[in-house]
Amino acid sequence: MSTDPNPFPMPVERLRAEVAAGRIDNVIVAVPDLQGRLQGSRLDGEHFCERVLVDGFAACVYLLAVDVEMNTGPGYAVDPWAAGFGDLNLTPDIRTLRELPWDPGTALVIADAHRPDGRPLGFAPRHVLRTQLDRLAQRGLTAYAGTELEFILFRDSFQEAHDRDYRGLRTATRHNVDYSLAGVTEVDPVLRRIRREMTRAGLKLESARGEVHPGQYEIVFRYADALTTCDNHALYKTGVRQIVTQEGLAVTFMAKYDEGEGNSCHVHLSLRHVDGTPVFAGDGTGDRAGMSPLMEHFVAGQLAGLRELTLLQAPNINSYKRLAPGAFAPTGVAWGRDYRTCPIRVVGTGDSLRIEHRVAGGDANPYTVVAAIIAAGLHGIDRELPLPPAQSGNAFTATDLPRLPGSLAEAVHLWENSSLAHDAFGQEVVTHYAAAAHAELTEFAHAITDWERHRGFERL
Incomplete structure (x- = not known):
């Protein structure tokens, strides 16, 4: 023992x-x-x-x-x-x-x-991912992934936040603490507890740091096979909520809590042969330096499927408040070599060469996020799609790029009418996740927001 x-x-x-x-x-x-x-x-x-x-x-x-x-x-x-x-x-x-x-x-x-x-x-999230992993296995491939998940920590408890209607909450830090060592000193005891207990639960810690939004923090765990990473991700979110509750605090993984920076969930992913040999590294030149033809097709598939599969990356109305101009989140369809303004960033060299998929927010389901990345990649590999030139300028401000869906309504429309989605996931999954999106849209349509009251209570 x-x-x-x-x-x-x-x-x-x-x-x-x-x-x-x-x-x-x-x-x-x-x-x-x-x-x-x-x-x-x-x-x-x-x-x-x-x-x-x-x-x-x-x-x-x-x-x-x-x-x-x-x-x-x-x-x-x-x-x-x-x-x-x-x-x-x-x-x-x-x-x-x-x-x-x-x-x-x-x-x-x-x-x-x-x-x-x-x-x-078939529509259970874990099985949705397994289906795409099985498709990879049929081609002698397997996927390794890591997620970088952000949250915002509050000094108020969940009960206090609820009683205040989630208004006027006190973030755990008071200003931008991105990479700051001193800025998180006051809250490091609870952050240290999260890091320590996640490690004891089997997650392998790589790094941790403060982020841009007051109270925002990111803990990065070592990559693993895709299914294990998603299981760990789901456990992590559950555990963080339970730990901060015990500490009398609250946390949110909302994609966009307020007008400040949103919570992202960047996904790093690479493919290997089933024997463990990396397959993304190759002899490419220029902006494709070090990339194999298979990786080029995989990245090209991401671009081809990005708009149609956005629903699996951004499943909520709030998700699209983060995917908006000026929000430091991608809005155009492009790839770049170490370009954080692109939704698809190619990073690393040699055996560590990988993509960083930057569309998902902290609210996303990790299983469907990774499943969508694999499905799009296989679409590119199977069709040997050519990879267009890398983005060389700021993709946030570029006006000549195809745009990601600007709303949940647009995303679900693209999803329901996508031949890629039907081919990769099947009718049952397409129907089920479209129904979830329509339920979200219906509930929001019935809601009266603070914006409406503030704008119209006296003046309309």
């Missing part, structure tokens, strides 16, 4: 021993929902070991057909009302089993969703 108190993944034999000794008394079985949140149940440790490891655990199908408020309805690939709110089966993926340092006596495992007859639920 390992002497490390928190080895990851946790061997089942160790879990059984910890449960028998009373050191772990419950196991969380969680499934990523359409928003990328972990949803599930706490199970008695003995019951999990005796029954759930073998049979799985039943949960209501509506978990994968709801909006952020947990409301459901018709239009999804599975209509929970028409299905009588029946069950799906959550099958634990033992490779994700780990202890939670911030929740003593608790282990967590991420599960895959299956229909009662055993078939995978």
Whole structure:
């Protein structure tokens, strides 16, 4: 048995021993929902070991057909009302089993969703990503990814924020602390706790620093195979919220909290042969220096699919407040060599050569984000798409570039009418994620905003 108190993944034999000794008394079985949140149940440790490891655990199908408020309805690939709110089966993926340092006596495992007859639920985010990884595997390839996720930390608790209607909140730092060492001193104890406990939970820390918006922070973990990275990302967001709650603070991963800088989720991704050999490095010259033909096609596929697959990168109305001119987020379709104004940035050399996909915000579902990147890349590889010249100027201000969708309504229209999306993901997935977007749009259309009240209460 390992002497490390928190080895990851946790061997089942160790879990059984910890449960028998009373050191772990419950196991969380969680499934990523359409928003990328972990949803599930706490199970008695003995019951999990005796029954759930073998049979799985039943949960209501509506978990994968709801909006952020947990409301459901018709239009999804599975209509929970028409299905009588029946069950799906959550099958634990033992490779994700780990202890939670911030929740003593608790282990967590991420599960895959299956229909009662055993078939995978095709629109479940984890399966959406698996499908694209399987397509890569058919070509002898695998994907490695890393996510750079930002959040804004507040001195107020979640309860206080709610009671104040999320107005007048105090950010944890008072000004721009981008790369500042002294600027985060006051909040470093909680940030240090987050870093330390994520490491104990199996994430491999690379770097951490303050960001531009007051209270904003970014922690970067080492890349891994794409599925592991997305699982870690979902766990990280859940864990950060739980840790800051215990500290009496609050945090948001909203793409755009206010008029200041938004929360991004930049994704670094490269491909390898299944034997581990990198495939992006090659003999390209000029702005393609060091790139292989396969990488050129992969990047060209990103450009070809960027507009049509934006929905999977930016799934909420608020997402597009970040993807706006002047918001230091991409708005034009372009690629560049170490150009942060482009949505597709090529960075690194040799074995570390990779793309940085800069469209997604902190609100995005990591599984669908990475699935979209792979699908677009395969579109370029399979069709041997030529790579246009790299962007040589500021892509934020360039007026001759195709534009990313400017709204959720435009993004879902492009998604529903995309042959690329239908070919790569299938009708069921296209329908399901379009329904989620339409539900978001419908709810917003019914809402009365502060902007409307401020503009019209007296003067209209």
